[in-house]
Amino acid sequence: MNNALDTTYATLIDLLFYGKLPSPLPSGMRRVPTQFIAALGNPTSSSSDAGAEQWGIWRVDPGPRGVYVQDFRRNPSLGKNGNSKMKAGWEFDPNDFWIEEFGRVMEKPDFPVSPGRYMVTGGRKVTTLLTVDPPDGRGRQAWRLEEGTLYDVTHLPCRSARYFPKPGQEGKRSPADSNWNDFPVRPGADMPSVKGCDKQDYAVLFVVAVEK
Numbered sequence: 001m002n003n004a005l006d007t008t009y010a011t012l013i014d015l016l017f018y019g020k021l022p023s024p025l026p027s028g029m030r031r032v033p034t035q036f037i038a039a040l041g042n043p044t045s046s047s048s049d050a051g052a053e054q055w056g057i058w059r060v061d062p063g064p065r066g067v068y069v070q071d072f073r074r075n076p077s078l079g080k081n082g083n084s085k086m087k088a089g090w091e092f093d094p095n096d097f098w099i100e101e102f103g104r105v106m107e108k109p110d111f112p113v114s115p116g117r118y119m120v121t122g123g124r125k126v127t128t129l130l131t132v133d134p135p136d137g138r139g140r141q142a143w144r145l146e147e148g149t150l151y152d153v154t155h156l157p158c159r160s161a162r163y164f165p166k167p168g169q170e171g172k173r174s175p176a177d178s179n180w181n182d183f184p185v186r187p188g189a190d191m192p193s194v195k196g197c198d199k200q201d202y203a204v205l206f207v208v209a210v211e212k
Contacts, residue, residue, distance in 0.1 A: 026129065028212055029119060035059050035207035037120065037130075038109050038160060043151035043203055048144035052132045055143075056109025057207070065090065066104030069183075072176040079174055095170050099191065101159035103183035105175045112141060119209035120145075126152040130205070150203060158204035161191035169196040 025031070036058040041049050065088035072078050079092040086092055090107035098106040115134040121127040128147040135141050145153065165173040173196040182192035191201050 025119070025209055026117075029117065029209045030212045031209050032207065034061070035210075036061065036109070036158070037113060037118070037205040037207055038162075038202040039150060039154075039205055040200075040202060041150045043154060044149060046150045047148065048142070050140045050142050052141035052143040053112045053135060053139055055113045055132075055141075056111045056202075057113050058107075058109045062098075062106035062109070063100055063102070063104055066100065066106045067092075069099065069103045069105060069175040069178045070180055072105070072174050073180075076176065094174055095165055097163050097175060099161060099163065099175060099178065099194070101157065101183070101185040101191070103178070103180060106160070115141065116211045118207045118211075120153045120205040120207055122151075122153045122155045123206060124152070124156075127208070128153065150205075153205050154203040155206050156187040159185045159187075159189065159191050160202050160204055162200045162202065163194050163197040164200075165197050173197050 038056040038058070040051060040054050065086075067078070067086050077083050079094055084092045084094075086107075088107070092105065093108070096108065098108060100106055113132050115132050118130045118132070119127065120130045126148040128145055130153070131144050131146075133142040163173075163175075165171070173194065175194065177195040177197070179192060185191055191199065193199055
């Protein structure tokens with residue numbers, strides 16, 4: 001997808017999900033251009049849990065800023081030997097990288113999600129408040145949804161996973177070790193494996209409003 005189409009797509013996301021916001025917004029909330037939470041948890045049964053300290057957030061859409069896995073295959077030096085800065089300005093880490101459903105390698109989200117309230121949606125039936133608590137004495141952050149489960153606020157077409165080279169493979173693996181034929185990933189499916197890497201799938205929640 002070219003930059004113009006990516007920009008148009010991001011604009012359409014904002015228009016689509018602004019239409020799902022309650023009016024007026026809950027007290028103390030403000031609209032924001034769509035942000036994206038990478039969340040872990042039991043998708044079908046969890047409406048509250050601990051573990052939000054393991055969640056990340058992209059405050060801009062990382063997809064259009066990404067680099068296709070095919071580009072790593074075409075250019076073996078990409079991401080190596082001082083060539084780790086991508087065109088959009090973010091740094092690629094060969095020992096901790098992210099891939100999305102179209103086969104684009106993304107910048108890392110910011111960790112952890114800051115404590116506060118977020119209005120989240122999966123673009124289906126549920127738009128609700130997510131509350132993330134401050135860390136407790138062990139550094140764990142609780143979270144809870146006002147309505148629905150984690151699955152209900154997951155945007156199923158958006159797939160993302162984090163990849164770590166297996167022990168002994170550090171610095172030897174890259175997105176070039178993925179199979180281009182595995183992309184695009186169908187909505188709701190697990191992300192494909194990358195040779196020599198462990199993988200952690202994340203749910204993607206769209207954030208359409210935050211606390212003032």
